[in-house]
Amino acid sequence: MLLIADSGSTKTDWVFTNASGDAPVFFKTKGLNPNVLDNETLSLILNDILLFIDDSTAVKEIFFYGAGCSSDANKLRLSTLLSQLFTYAQITVFGDIDGAVNAVKDHKPCIVAILGTGANSCFTDGENVFANDFSLGYILGDEGSGTYFGKRLLRDYFYKILPLELENSFKATYGLTRDELIEKVYRTPAPNEFIASYLPFFNQHIQHPYCNYFIDFGLTEFLKIYVLRFRDYQQLEVHFVGSVAQHFESILREACAKLEIKVGKIIASPIEGLLEYHIKH
Numbered sequence: 001m002l003l004i005a006d007s008g009s010t011k012t013d014w015v016f017t018n019a020s021g022d023a024p025v026f027f028k029t030k031g032l033n034p035n036v037l038d039n040e041t042l043s044l045i046l047n048d049i050l051l052f053i054d055d056s057t058a059v060k061e062i063f064f065y066g067a068g069c070s071s072d073a074n075k076l077r078l079s080t081l082l083s084q085l086f087t088y089a090q091i092t093v094f095g096d097i098d099g100a101v102n103a104v105k106d107h108k109p110c111i112v113a114i115l116g117t118g119a120n121s122c123f124t125d126g127e128n129v130f131a132n133d134f135s136l137g138y139i140l141g142d143e144g145s146g147t148y149f150g151k152r153l154l155r156d157y158f159y160k161i162l163p164l165e166l167e168n169s170f171k172a173t174y175g176l177t178r179d180e181l182i183e184k185v186y187r188t189p190a191p192n193e194f195i196a197s198y199l200p201f202f203n204q205h206i207q208h209p210y211c212n213y214f215i216d217f218g219l220t221e222f223l224k225i226y227v228l229r230f231r232d233y234q235q236l237e238v239h240f241v242g243s244v245a246q247h248f249e250s251i252l253r254e255a256c257a258k259l260e261i262k263v264g265k266i267i268a269s270p271i272e273g274l275l276e277y278h279i280k281h
Contacts, residue, residue: 001016001017001018001053001058001059001060001061002016002017002018002059002060002061002062002063002278002279003015003016003053003059003061003062003063003086003089004016004062004063004064004065004271004274004275004278005032005062005063005064005065005066006065006066006096006099006103006269006270006271006274007031007032007033007064007065007066007067007069007096008031008033008066008067008096008116008117008118008242009031009033009036009067009068009117009118009138009147009190009192009193009196010030010031010116010117010146010193010196010197011028011029011030011031012028012029012030012031012032012045012066013026013028013269013270013271014026014027014028014029014049014052014271015027015271015272015274015275016052016053016059017275017279018058024275025052026271027052029045029046029048029049030045030048031045031067031117031190031193032045032046032066032078033066033067033068033190033192034066034068034069034074034077034078035067035068035074035137036068036189036190036191036192036193037189037190038189039077039081041189042077042078042081043081043084046081046082046085047085049085050085056085056086056087057086057087057088059086059088059089060088060089060090061089061090062082062086062089062090062091062092063092063094063274063278064078064079064082064091064092064093064094065093065094065095065096065098065099065102065270065274066078066093066094066095066096066099067095067096067117067118068096069093069094069095069096070095070097070132070133074093075093075094076093078093079091079092079093095132096114096118096120097112097114097120097121097122097129097132098129098132099270099274100112100113100114100239100241100242100270101122101124101129102270102273102274102277103241103267103270103271103272103273103274103277104239104241104264104265104267104270104273105124105126105273105277106126107126107127108126108237109123109124109125109126109236110123110124110126110236110237110238110239110264111123111124111227111230111233111236111237111238111239112124112238112239112241113222113226113227113238113239113240113241113245114240114241114242115144115145115219115222115240115241115242115243115244115245115252116145116146116241116242116243116244116245117138117145117146117147117192117193117196117242117243118135118137118138118142118145118146118147118192119135119141119142119143119144119145119148119222119226120132120134120135120226121134121226121227121229122134123230123236131229131230134226134229137192138151138192138195141225143218143221143222143225143226144218144219144221144222144223144226144244145196145222145242145244146195146196146197146199146243146244147192147195147196148218148222149196149198149199149202149214149215149218149244150195150196150197150198150199151195152214152218153170153198153201153202154176154181154195154198157170157176158178158181162210163208163210165208166205166208166210166211169201169205170201173201174198199243199244199247202214202215203247203248206248212251215248215251216251216254216255219244219248219251219252219255220255220258220259223255223256223259223261224259227259227261228259233261234260234261234262236262237262237263237264238256238261238262238263238264239264239265239266239267240252240263240264240265240266240267241265241266241267241268241269241270242268243268243269245266245267245268246266246267246268249266252266
């Protein structure tokens with residue numbers, strides 16, 4: 001049995017398939033970012049896999065692609081924790097940018113960008129990945145990501161500089177207090193996931209000038225930082241992977257057109273592309 005994971009900070013998409021030709025089974029668990037979760041929390045989430053897989057000994061190969069897994073130390077952490085559940089499996093852990101690249105792979109030079117809870121980008125010559133260690137994470141970077149927009153919304157709401165109609169809508173929808181905000185952001189695991197969970201508010205009010213302006217501003221900032229850094233960006237297709245790219249595809253395409261960026265694929269999740277990639281390989 002082959003098990004593949006694509007993990008962000010918010011959720012992990014999984015798929016497993018076997019050699020008998022049965023249809024692949026897709027399922028989800030919480031995100032598994034080792035930069036923001038300790039080993040105990042990671043283990044608790046990983047145990048949820050066993051709700052979907054009856055016989056863990058049947059899993060012979062695992063490919064895990066994850067946010068926060070670019071360093072050797074974090075790759076080892078995830079590999080060790082997975083090996084405790086799947087004792088007969090060969091396990092390989094990659095960073096999430098590698099998953100994005102393999103999901104859109106067409107063996108041509110291109111730029112691949114992640115726009116989900118977090119943000120990143122890289123260049124690939126069709127086979128190898130370069131300049132993929134660029135992101136500074138949600139505190140210092142991740143421009144254009146779910147956490148970027150969530151921070152903007154939460155800040156403006158509690159500073160009382162949201163337009164009144166949006167302030168009333170936010171209050172009625174979430175009822176979040178300042179004390180609850182401080183607790184969630186500064187005293188609980190995965191604050192980036194919590195912050196990014198407010199992204200749908202922008203989607204629900206996308207016609208409002210405030211929301212439309214900041215989505216356009218944030219996506220343009222992302223493009224200027226993460227795409228224009230590549231010297232030949234105007235000659236290359238840029239593929240986008242992640243929920244933000246999908247939700248705000250029309251605004252993203254307009255921002256790309258203004259900067260003369262060639263848009264390739266825009267997909268919400270790499271998991272189906274990764275399944276196809278690993279079956280072929």
